[in-house]
Amino acid sequence: MNPKLNLILLVDDDIPTNALHKIVIKDSGIANSVHAENSAEAALKYLKDIESHPRPDVIFLDINMPGMNGFEFMKAYDTLDEKCKGRAIIFMLTTSLNPDDQVRAEGFSSVTGFRNKPLDEETLQEVAEQVVAL
Amino acid sequence: MKKLASLDVDGTEEAVVLRTKLWSLARALLLSKTEATRTATLLSELSRRLLAEEDSFALRIDLDEPDRRRIRFSVKEGVAIPESKDDPFRRFFDRVDIGEIGEGCFWMVLEKNLPAASSGEEVRTFDELREIVERLSEHQLLERVERRNKELAKAYEALRNSRNELLNRAQSLAKLGGWEIDLDTMKLDWTDELYRIHELPTSYRPTVEDALQFYAPEARGVVSAAVEKGIEEGEPWDLELPFVTAKGRRLWVRAMGYPERENGKTVRLAGVFQDITEFKQSQLLLEKQFEALAFKNRELEQFAYVASHDLQEPLQVVTSYTQLLARRYGSALDEEGAMFIRYANEAAQRMKALIKDLLDYSRLGRKGEWEEIPCNEILDTVLENLRVSIEESGATVTRSELPSVIGSRIELEQLFQNLISNAIKFTREGQAPAVRVEAVELEEHWQFSVSDNGIGIPPDYRERVFTIFQRLHNKADYEGTGIGLSICKKVVELCGGDIKVESSESGGARFIFTLSKRPPASDLPGAGLKTGEKPAANVDLRTTIASLSK
Numbered sequence: 001m002n003p004k005l006n007l008i009l010l011v012d013d014d015i016p017t018n019a020l021h022k023i024v025i026k027d028s029g030i031a032n033s034v035h036a037e038n039s040a041e042a043a044l045k046y047l048k049d050i051e052s053h054p055r056p057d058v059i060f061l062d063i064n065m066p067g068m069n070g071f072e073f074m075k076a077y078d079t080l081d082e083k084c085k086g087r088a089i090i091f092m093l094t095t096s097l098n099p100d101d102q103v104r105a106e107g108f109s110s111v112t113g114f115r116n117k118p119l120d121e122e123t124l125q126e127v128a129e130q131v132v133a134l
Numbered sequence: 135m136k137k138l139a140s141l142d143v144d145g146t147e148e149a150v151v152l153r154t155k156l157w158s159l160a161r162a163l164l165l166s167k168t169e170a171t172r173t174a175t176l177l178s179e180l181s182r183r184l185l186a187e188e189d190s191f192a193l194r195i196d197l198d199e200p201d202r203r204r205i206r207f208s209v210k211e212g213v214a215i216p217e218s219k220d221d222p223f224r225r226f227f228d229r230v231d232i233g234e235i236g237e238g239c240f241w242m243v244l245e246k247n248l249p250a251a252s253s254g255e256e257v258r259t260f261d262e263l264r265e266i267v268e269r270l271s272e273h274q275l276l277e278r279v280e281r282r283n284k285e286l287a288k289a290y291e292a293l294r295n296s297r298n299e300l301l302n303r304a305q306s307l308a309k310l311g312g313w314e315i316d317l318d319t320m321k322l323d324w325t326d327e328l329y330r331i332h333e334l335p336t337s338y339r340p341t342v343e344d345a346l347q348f349y350a351p352e353a354r355g356v357v358s359a360a361v362e363k364g365i366e367e368g369e370p371w372d373l374e375l376p377f378v379t380a381k382g383r384r385l386w387v388r389a390m391g392y393p394e395r396e397n398g399k400t401v402r403l404a405g406v407f408q409d410i411t412e413f414k415q416s417q418l419l420l421e422k423q424f425e426a427l428a429f430k431n432r433e434l435e436q437f438a439y440v441a442s443h444d445l446q447e448p449l450q451v452v453t454s455y456t457q458l459l460a461r462r463y464g465s466a467l468d469e470e471g472a473m474f475i476r477y478a479n480e481a482a483q484r485m486k487a488l489i490k491d492l493l494d495y496s497r498l499g500r501k502g503e504w505e506e507i508p509c510n511e512i513l514d515t516v517l518e519n520l521r522v523s524i525e526e527s528g529a530t531v532t533r534s535e536l537p538s539v540i541g542s543r544i545e546l547e548q549l550f551q552n553l554i555s556n557a558i559k560f561t562r563e564g565q566a567p568a569v570r571v572e573a574v575e576l577e578e579h580w581q582f583s584v585s586d587n588g589i590g591i592p593p594d595y596r597e598r599v600f601t602i603f604q605r606l607h608n609k610a611d612y613e614g615t616g617i618g619l620s621i622c623k624k625v626v627e628l629c630g631g632d633i634k635v636e637s638s639e640s641g642g643a644r645f646i647f648t649l650s651k652r653p654p655a656s657d658l659p660g661a662g663l664k665t666g667e668k669p670a671a672n673v674d675l676r677t678t679i680a681s682l683s684k
Contacts, residue, residue, distance in 0.1 A: 013608050013609070014609075015477075015610065016477035016478075016480065016481055019473070019477065020477075038608055038610070039608055066604075066605035066606050066607050066608055066609075066616070067595070067605075067606050067607060067608075
């Protein structure tokens with residue numbers, strides 16, 4: 001079975017979490033490659049550099065990060081050039097589903113949904129199907 | 135001189151009549167109103183003195199007809215005390231002669247010059263003048279006095295009514311009434327407001343037994359006991375009780391009674407009665423909210439405490455097993471396997487630190503005696519605690535003179551230590567930290583500042599850094615759980631101050647916090663108000679009532 005997605009971008013300050021997600025995504029086989037950034041600032045920098053990097057299909061974005069958090073990343077992301085955004089679908093990640101966060105996320109049209117952390121095989125398959133259907 | 139009249143003056147009423155007659159006569163003789171009054175006053179003063187010694191005297195009045203330039207008043211004999219040279223008589227009259235007849239008996243002659251009639255002024259005939267002095271009978275004059283008295287009584291009544299009206303309105307506004315029981319007759323009197331509070335018509339005649347029945351059944355015993363004690367021992371009472379009006383509405387009332395004692399026996403009970411339903415309701419609501427808040431607070435503390443305690447146990451198991459795994463099977467694992475174990479172990483360690491911090495945070499404000507502590511001592515201890523990191527980083531810490539403050543030693547050490555260790559931790563590459571601690575005195579607080587030359591905090595993050603577990607930097611760059619500044623904030627708030635951060639001169643961070651010179655006793659809102667304690671607004675009630683009833 002061919003992978004449904006080309007590139008997934010992970011944005012999380014916790015290195016072990018990024019490592020775990022990389023492994024789970026690779027094992028699920030839904031994407032050709034995974035790239036991880038350890039801060040929202042670094043992720044923005046990655047997206048702005050069109051020359052060196054391909055556009056991700058999916059971004060998994062942690063909410064609670066030191067410095068610029070997930071929501072602040074979204075604010076900055078919305079002002080990015082369309083060329084930088086590509087056709088990325090964004091999912092926000094959190095350990096506990098805080099209703100306040102959900103309400104806040106609805107303010108960002110470019111956020112497609114929320115998922116629990118850490119990601120597992122089932123969630124990833126479901127995400128892949130959802131993305132393909134869009 | 136021609137005799138106008140000779141008046142026999144006897145008794146006080148006569149003196150009043152005399153005064154009126156003399157005033158009218160003086161006016162008819164063209165003296166000004168002031169002079170006429172003065173004439174009448176001085177002669178009635180004379181008559182008052184004479185009548186104080188004797189039952190009656192005769193006052194003779196003469197005029198120098200027909201020129202009419204002088205009037206003479208003379209008393210042939212009387213026990214009047216001779217006047218000194220500058221008395222009011224001498225100042226007013228143009229001639230004052232006093233002679234002694236013998237044995238303290240005197241005669242007296244007073245003369246007053248009269249003005250000439252100017253054109254247009256009515257000049258009375260001698261008979262007309264005589265009429266003025268003799269015509270007004272005693273009877274007529276008495277009538278006049280009575281009429282004047284009635285007018286005064288009427289005016290007084292009007293004044294009293296308007297005062298009553300005012301009092302009534304004040305009572306109605308304060309929903310405050312008064313009552314009185316005469317213990318001889320057992321007659322009970324109410325002010326208007328009492329009828330309003332009872333929702334009874336003012337035609338209702340209350341009895342002592344009736345009045346008791348309006349209290350809610352559960353309160354009647356309390357009231358009768360208080361009244362009984364008041365009657366027997368003269369002890370006043372002040373009670374807040376549930377009450378039911380004639381229309382069945384439930385109220386809260388404040389009932390106060392003051393026994394009046396005569397010869398060791400209570401003869402009267404008087405009291406004040408106020409509808410305090412609104413006040414009571416808000417007080418009850420406040421008490422309820424306070425209790426709910428206190429409960430919530432205890433619950434949260436308990437939760438944080440228990441949660442962190444109970445979380446430590448399974449965590450310890452995880453840590454033990456990952457360590458065991460590494461030790462026993464470490465050699466059998468590849469590089470990735472070793473990394474998994476390392477990550478798991480690190481995460482467990484981090485969670486341990488988070489739990490410990492959460493525990494510390496939830497314990498803040500509950501331990502330690504508050505005392506006056508010199509901040510210089512605190513800082514010495516903190517610098518000793520941080521000796522290793524200060525030496526390793528080559529940091530310099532300088533200070534201004536620091537005051538003594540009131541607080542918990544352990545918490546104040548945490549406050550200073552967190553700020554100074556942050557100042558040493560968040561440094562620029564290749565630059566030795568320079569930390570400055572200063573204090574200035576404000577009116578109610580001491581203001582401290584801890585400034586550094588480090589990396590600083592961007593304006594957008596200056597509020598968030600005080601939130602628990604909020605970090606500004608990646609763990610890989612600067613370690614820490616993100617609790618230090620939230621502990622600082624809580625300690626400062628417990629000490630009745632606040633904390634903020636701004637940019638220091640060198641672009642580093644400058645934390646500014648205040649500590650109250652008189653810190654609050656508790657961190658709970660409204661903690662000073664105990665159940666049953668009345669707010670100050672009601673304390674002056676007694677004084678208010680006292681001034682109302684005067």
